[in-house]
Amino acid sequence: MAARLPRFPVLLFVFLAVHIAAAHGDPAPLPTTYDGSMCPESSSCGNVSIRYPFYLSSTTRNITDYNTSYSCGYTDLExxxxxEGPTGTPVIFLGGDKYTILNIDYDSKTIILADSDVLLGGSCPAVRHGVSFNKMWLHNTSSNDNLTFYFNCYSTRGHDEVPPPDLVTYEIGCNLKSPYADGASFVFTPDDHDKAKEHALDQDGRCKEVVSVPVRSEVLMARNQSVLVTGGYxxxxxxxxxxxxxxxxxDQCDLCEQGGGKCAYSQKREFTGCLCSNAKVGHPDCRPRSSLLE
Incomplete structure (x- = not known):
C-alpha cells in the first residue's frame, strides 16, 4: 500500500500560491461556491429587464480577504x-457620468441610453459633457450620428461683436440657463459642421464650451434645423x-460562457472565475472534470 503524503505541505503550497498571486497584482481568487442570488435569470428596474451580462449593483459581493468585490456580469455593465418597483429608474455610469437606460435589446445586444442630466434639464437643456467609456465591452453602433454644441460664443470678445448673419440659422433660440446664457450658442448636425469650422468656433476661445454627443440617426433625420434651434434638439x-x-x-470568459456559466469580474475588469448554475465556481468553466488526485 502506498504511503499517503501528509496534507500540511499541500495546504501550505496552496496558501503560498494564493498570496504570491495577490502580491503580484493578479485577481483575487473566488471561493469554491458563491451566493446563487447574484445571478438571477432576470430582474427588473422600472420597465427595463436586467439580465446577464448586465447586473444590479446590489448583487455584487465582497472578497473580504482582499478588500475587493466581484460581480456576475461584465464590470462596466453595472x-x-x-x-424600486415600477417607478424605478435604471442608470449606468460611463466615464463617471450618469446615463438613464431607456431600453436593452438582448437579441441585438444593444442598449439605448440618455444623459440623465439632460432628461432633467427641461425643454432647453445645456449639454455639459461628451460620452466616454472603456471599450473593453461597449462600442458605438452605426445607428448613431452626432450633434455638436457651441455654448456661450462671442461673449468674451467685446460687446460690439455679434455672430455673423450666416450663423443665425444655427443659433439656439430657447432660453439656456447659466453658465451658457450670456453669449450666443449654436447646434450643428454632421452635415452642417463645416459652417462651424468656417467661422473657427472651436478656436481662440470664441466659445466657452464645445460638446459633441451621439444621438440616434433616425431621430435626428426627422427634425430639420429650424426645429432643432427652437428647442427641438x-x-x-x-x-x-x-x-x-x-x-x-x-481572458477565459469565452470558455466559461460556452460551458453554460456566467463570468465573474472584479471591479478592475479582471476575470475571477466562472459562476455555475449549481452555485459552484468553475476554473475556467463549468464543465465537469475528472479529479487528478485520488
Whole structure:
C-alpha cells in the first residue's frame, strides 16, 4: 500500500500560491461556491429587464480577504436602480457620468441610453459633457450620428461683436440657463459642421464650451434645423443613443460562457472565475472534470 503524503505541505503550497498571486497584482481568487442570488435569470428596474451580462449593483459581493468585490456580469455593465418597483429608474455610469437606460435589446445586444442630466434639464437643456467609456465591452453602433454644441460664443470678445448673419440659422433660440446664457450658442448636425469650422468656433476661445454627443440617426433625420434651434434638439437627446456590447478580451470568459456559466469580474475588469448554475465556481468553466488526485 502506498504511503499517503501528509496534507500540511499541500495546504501550505496552496496558501503560498494564493498570496504570491495577490502580491503580484493578479485577481483575487473566488471561493469554491458563491451566493446563487447574484445571478438571477432576470430582474427588473422600472420597465427595463436586467439580465446577464448586465447586473444590479446590489448583487455584487465582497472578497473580504482582499478588500475587493466581484460581480456576475461584465464590470462596466453595472446598473444602479434608483427607487424600486415600477417607478424605478435604471442608470449606468460611463466615464463617471450618469446615463438613464431607456431600453436593452438582448437579441441585438444593444442598449439605448440618455444623459440623465439632460432628461432633467427641461425643454432647453445645456449639454455639459461628451460620452466616454472603456471599450473593453461597449462600442458605438452605426445607428448613431452626432450633434455638436457651441455654448456661450462671442461673449468674451467685446460687446460690439455679434455672430455673423450666416450663423443665425444655427443659433439656439430657447432660453439656456447659466453658465451658457450670456453669449450666443449654436447646434450643428454632421452635415452642417463645416459652417462651424468656417467661422473657427472651436478656436481662440470664441466659445466657452464645445460638446459633441451621439444621438440616434433616425431621430435626428426627422427634425430639420429650424426645429432643432427652437428647442427641438432636446427631444433628439431625450431619445438617447445606442451602444452595443461584446467582449474584446482574451481572458477565459469565452470558455466559461460556452460551458453554460456566467463570468465573474472584479471591479478592475479582471476575470475571477466562472459562476455555475449549481452555485459552484468553475476554473475556467463549468464543465465537469475528472479529479487528478485520488
Amino acid at each position: 446598473i444602479f436602480c434608483q427607487d 432636446a427631444e433628439v437627446l431625450w431619445y438617447g443613443f445606442e451602444l452595443e456590447w461584446n467582449r474584446a478580451t482574451t
